[in-house]
Amino acid sequence: MHENQLSLGRSDALRLLRGVFPSIDEDQVAAVESTGTVNYLYRVGVRYAARFPMQSQDPARIRATLVAEHAAMREFATISTLPCPLPVVIGEPDEGYPLPWSVQTWIEGGIATPHSVASWRAFVEDLTTLIVSLRAADTRGRTFSGDGRGGELTAHDEWIAYCLQLSDGLLPVDRLRRAWSSLSSRQRDPH
Template sequence: MKMHANQLTVPPQTARTLVDEQYPEWRSMPITSIASHGTDNAIFRIGDRFTARFPLRPGHADSTRRRLESEAEAARELAGHTRFPTPEPVALGEPGAGYPLPWSVQTWLPGVAATDKDPGESVAFAHDMADLINDLRAIDTRGRTFAGKGRGGDLRTHDAWMETCFKHSEQLLDVPRLRRQWKNLRSLPRNAADVMTHSDLIPGNVLVSADRLAGVLDVGGFGPADPALDLVSAWHLLETRPRQVLRMGLGCDDLEWERGKAWAFVQAMGLVWYYLETNPVMSRMGQRTLERILADESPA
């Protein structure tokens, strides 16, 4: 079932044809479709070294190419700055074989996504996440600040989207309680300067091995943002005790911690209703995140 209006379809034969035509040196490598709970790309493994990612949302080829080039630059900047492996850009493919957009090739990372192997009770995993976020924050912003329209800037700019989510969630969630929660979260002040962040530390972007962090995916959003943004991982990934371990490892004060909760809230509210039928794993992730947030509701 398609997740988005006019979503593109990428059959395995299309991926095979595009790889063979544009990168003939890989013709001998098998191409395997990778089952993923992600929402933005069809993913194929090329041999045992590479991953091809084909955007699913329709768009203009030129704007898609600019976005993929920007994501590749972000991946190159991040590479080697943390002890946890991240994908590195390999190539940028062109439209063809009936597929209308540019597409990308990255290095393949071993491991199991946290959507399939839940690390939520692992204290060791929480320590790893704290190390990762501290490493990201230590990277020089080079004077850059948040310039996006999504999560990572001013919480209040998400009011209209939250209203849309509340209206679509009335038969799914305790919307009156969630509205009260948002009223408290949206007004949290911002005091800290931007730092470098991953920006989307959800279970599908985190690789796990033996209850430890084995790698980090989808690094194209790496860039400057609210330091609290990567704290979404506390609510998307961790249960109560490991969550507190993460907080101690990052030295978060109450304000930063609550702002992290706010960003997780914004993301989770959109997942539950939007992907209810088309991506149940993402919908359930959003619901579980909201349950964790409400269970930790501040008395104020």
């Protein structure tokens, strides 16, 4: 998948995890099927999940990213209206895997799809309550201007147009196009 992708099998994950959880049984560690392209994900018993970066990078940079993620997880937990993962530990690299990695609590659940949500009304109410809570949170002057996930909406115009084209017949595409246009035009000219 990635040019500089690291290999990490279940036995490697188990070896690394035993550095944090010395008495963990082999059958308590299981790969999680995921479409993710950034981390290998393993369940650790019923309470935890471990994330191992897929791409070889500077270990100090990875550690700094994990420290920042753990701080963000703790802060998010203080304002979230829904259960959310909490940081547990940043694991150490070893001779078989060269990068720091992380463990957090596992929240049982599934990906929301048109067929998996038991009550769309409850789902929308929960999501709305969470968004309202997030929008009310004190950012302490922090801003985000990254790319990829988040950042400038206008940088995603082409991708959104493509996704909406593929979603015709599944979603209210005309309404979503108008909403996207309104949101991205506000970002172009915030006044």
